[in-house]
Amino acid sequence: MKILFPGAVVSALLLTAFFTAGSAHAEPDEDLLGKLQNYPLGTSATWYNNPNRVGAWSALDRVPGIRTRAVAKSPDAKPLPHATQVPEIAYRYRNMSHTLAQYMGRQRVTGILVLKNGEIVAEHYRYGRTEDARFLSFSMAKSVTSLLVGVAVANGQITSLDDAAEKYVKALVGSPYGATTLRQLLRMSSGLTFTERYDGNDDIARLSRASAGVPSAGTPVDVLRSITDRHSGAGEKFVYASAETDVLGRVLTAATGKNMAELTTEWLWKPMGAEHDAFWRVSSDGQEQSFGAFNASLRDWGRLGLLLANDGRVDGRVDGRMDGKAGGTQVVPRDYLLDATDPARQPAVFKPRKATPYFGYGYQFWLMPLKERTFAMQGIHGQTLYVQPSTGVVMGLTSVWESASGKQNAQPYEERDALWRGVLRSLGGSTVE
Numbered sequence: 313m314k315i316l317f318p319g320a321v322v323s324a325l326l327l328t329a330f331f332t333a334g335s336a337h338a339e340p341d342e343d344l345l346g347k348l349q350n351y352p353l354g355t356s357a358t359w360y361n362n363p364n365r366v367g368a369w370s371a372l373d374r375v376p377g378i379r380t381r382a383v384a385k386s387p388d389a390k391p392l393p394h395a396t397q398v399p400e401i402a403y404r405y406r407n408m409s410h411t412l413a414q415y416m417g418r419q420r421v422t423g424i425l426v427l428k429n430g431e432i433v434a435e436h437y438r439y440g441r442t443e444d445a446r447f448l449s450f451s452m453a454k455s456v457t458s459l460l461v462g463v464a465v466a467n468g469q470i471t472s473l474d475d476a477a478e479k480y481v482k483a484l485v486g487s488p489y490g491a492t493t494l495r496q497l498l499r500m501s502s503g504l505t506f507t508e509r510y511d512g513n514d515d516i517a518r519l520s521r522a523s524a525g526v527p528s529a530g531t532p533v534d535v536l537r538s539i540t541d542r543h544s545g546a547g548e549k550f551v552y553a554s555a556e557t558d559v560l561g562r563v564l565t566a567a568t569g570k571n572m573a574e575l576t577t578e579w580l581w582k583p584m585g586a587e588h589d590a591f592w593r594v595s596s597d598g599q600e601q602s603f604g605a606f607n608a609s610l611r612d613w614g615r616l617g618l619l620l621a622n623d624g625r626v627d628g629r630v631d632g633r634m635d636g637k638a639g640g641t642q643v644v645p646r647d648y649l650l651d652a653t654d655p656a657r658q659p660a661v662f663k664p665r666k667a668t669p670y671f672g673y674g675y676q677f678w679l680m681p682l683k684e685r686t687f688a689m690q691g692i693h694g695q696t697l698y699v700q701p702s703t704g705v706v707m708g709l710t711s712v713w714e715s716a717s718g719k720q721n722a723q724p725y726e727e728r729d730a731l732w733r734g735v736l737r738s739l740g741g742s743t744v745e
């Protein structure tokens with residue numbers, strides 16, 4: 313059932329006028345981010361720097377020296393019609409009311425997409441980006457990896473989530489990560505000490521350098537095998553560690569005999585009706601960087617959000633063919649997806665406000681402390697996909713924020729979460745805790 317928003321047309325026209333007049337409005341830090349150089353890409357050594365972030369983070373496959381592997385789009389893209397009745401999106405932050413246009417005018421956001429019941433309510437791009445850009449997800453890729461694990465289990469290629477990783481990845485036999493179960497890896501609860509401070513001197517920097525092929529860093533597997541210290545027992549608590557998703561990616565390729573780009577094409581991108589090709593960044597040893605390097609258009613991130621909102625089901629067609637089973641096909645196993653995203657299904661230590669002061673953690677998904685099941689895929693520097701299944705609300709956000717995480721600068725992350733709550737309120741969603 314569609315929700316009508318009387319009187320919203322004028323507000324929508326005003327908002328559209330603001331965004332289409334973008335040339336008259338300076339975008340946040342646009343000169344620092346490379347506007348005068350037409351948002352350059354940089355190189356494999358400089359793509360992360362501020363002047364290259366807009367260009368490189370929306371076209372990483374064009375950066376010289378970076379290796380990628382393509383994920384093919386569907387021959388029959390799932391339509392994303394524009395809503396005929398468009399509400400005004402407003403939110404409260406620091407005791408003041410704000411509009412979506414004001415948010416975009418303050419934050420270093422490259423794109424935003426808001427969907428309600430499969431229809432586009434808002435779609436805007438900044439810094440010269442368009443709907444064809446393939447935005448770098450950073451750690452949103454972890455959730456994509458989790459979905460592939462769920463399909464592999466359903467297919468019998470992975471026998472059980474309680475298998476140790478070394479059953480599949482022989483290069484990890486005899487190592488602490490090799491002895492960790494897939495379920496523990498999915499919940500980032502190996503108990504192993506893997507530092508992730510984003511200061512260039514931590515374990516994630518070591519893994520990233522090894523993945524990029526820096527000779528002094530060794531191989532990614534060398535880094536994984538070097539992690540031996542423990543902060544707790546396996547399965548006891550959540551501690552964020554990208555290495556755990558890297559192990560899961562290696563399990564997938566070993567268990568299936570296919571690379572992750574092939575799996576993503578066959579198991580997600582084509583069945584969900586992706587409009588654009590996507591791609592994975594590939595490590596020096598040929599393994600896709602499952603922990604942080606999937607790249608896709610914002611509309612296709614939105615389609616993935618709709619798949620999640622529909623508990624893993626795509627209605628009506630698969631690769632252009634009608635599927636008569638309950639009006640669609642189950643792309644990701646529903647029970648696995650609920651295990652991954654439902655706070656009620658998590659052990660106590662992984663629930664919201666227990667795993668972290670705010671979020672819970674499922675199978676590579678962040679769980680919000682709301683009565684209605686609400687969850688997110690998140691990546692550093694502001695990449696986010698929010699989903700509230702029961703109300704059909706999805707919001708995707710791509711950004712080039714200065715700070716990698718809220719620990720470095722909480723403000724953009726706090727305002728982003730305030731915007732999401734405002735989107736929920738504006739579109740008939742629920743923010744009740």
